[in-house]
Every structure is written in C-alpha cells, then in structure tokens.
Amino acid sequence: MPSPNEVESAVIARLSRARGDHSRRVAETASRLASLHGLDSSGAVLAGWLHDWCRELPRMELLQRAEGFGLVRQGQHAAISTLHGPLAARVLPDRWPDLPDHVLQAIDRHTTGAPGMTRFDCLIYVSDLIEPGRTFDGVEELRAVAERDLAQACLQGMEQGIADLMRRGKLIESRTIDARNDLLLRLRGEVL
Ligand SMILES: [Fe+2]
C-alpha cells in the first residue's frame, strides 16, 4: 500500500485548499470509525484522502474520461459530477498500482452508492457525509447512528440524499435507488 504521507502530499498538491481540508477530515473520520467498528483503518485513511481525487476535473474532461471507461449511462448527463468516484477508482491504480481493491471500490461507490455495499463501502460513504465540516440538518443524528451502526447510517444518509434531490427537483441515479433498496432489504434481513 502507498504510505499515507505520500498520498496526503499528492492530494494536497492536486486539490484546492478547501477540498484538501475536506479530504483530511474524511480520512480522520474514517480512520476513527474504522477502529471503532473493527474495519481496516489504514485503508480507511487512504480512501478518505483519495475519494475526491477527480472531484475538481473540469466537467467536460470528467465526462470524456468517464466515457472512455464506459462509465456513462444513458440519461446521466444531468448528474455528471457523480462520475468523480467511479473515475477515480479507474485512474488511481495508474499512480498507485498496489491500492487494495476494497479501497478502490469504496472510492467508486462514495458518490452514488451501489447494490451490495460492504461495511467498508458504508464507512467511506458515511465519513464523507459526516466529517466535522458538514453542517446540514440531521448531521448530528447521522453522526450518532454512525457510532453504533455503519450500514444503518449509510441507509439514512442515502435516504436523506434522495429526499434532498427530490426536493430540489434533481435527477436521482438508478444506482442510488438500487443501493438504497438493497441496503434496506439486507438490514431487514429479507432475501432479495
Ligand atoms: Fe466526492
């Protein structure tokens, strides 16, 4: 695995000050929650630092590079920014070939979620939402749930995200709906 210091320096050099600070807080939040829940804390630090690696690419470049990897689905043009997770998971191995698969998968899934979210995927998804710089309504409750149950916090975060998109008249990606339904059924113990 790459060293955390090397990854931190690369992120700080690449992203704006504000996004670099956000990435640091996600890494710290994910590391702490990983220890609390018995997950891979070193991987959590790397995923936290790297999750927004492609977040500041110009819109057209993001779209073109994502198209090159076959990541753009029909009707997605209104939600181009969500491609920054899947694209980062494709390009990061060029720079760090030994990044573990679970770290790359969590980076891939941090924007929209996906069916079959693992606890590590949930850890990164939730840490991005609740890092100390976040101030939206309900964030305190989400932080409290994340201390007890990462999958439950992930489900709640996704549902709040979907509700927020609906309120604002935005499109919702089918992958997010699938992710939410899958997580809901698994948390209820129902077979899909
Ligand atoms: Fe992101």
Ligand SMILES: [Fe+2]
């Ligand atoms: Fe983020």
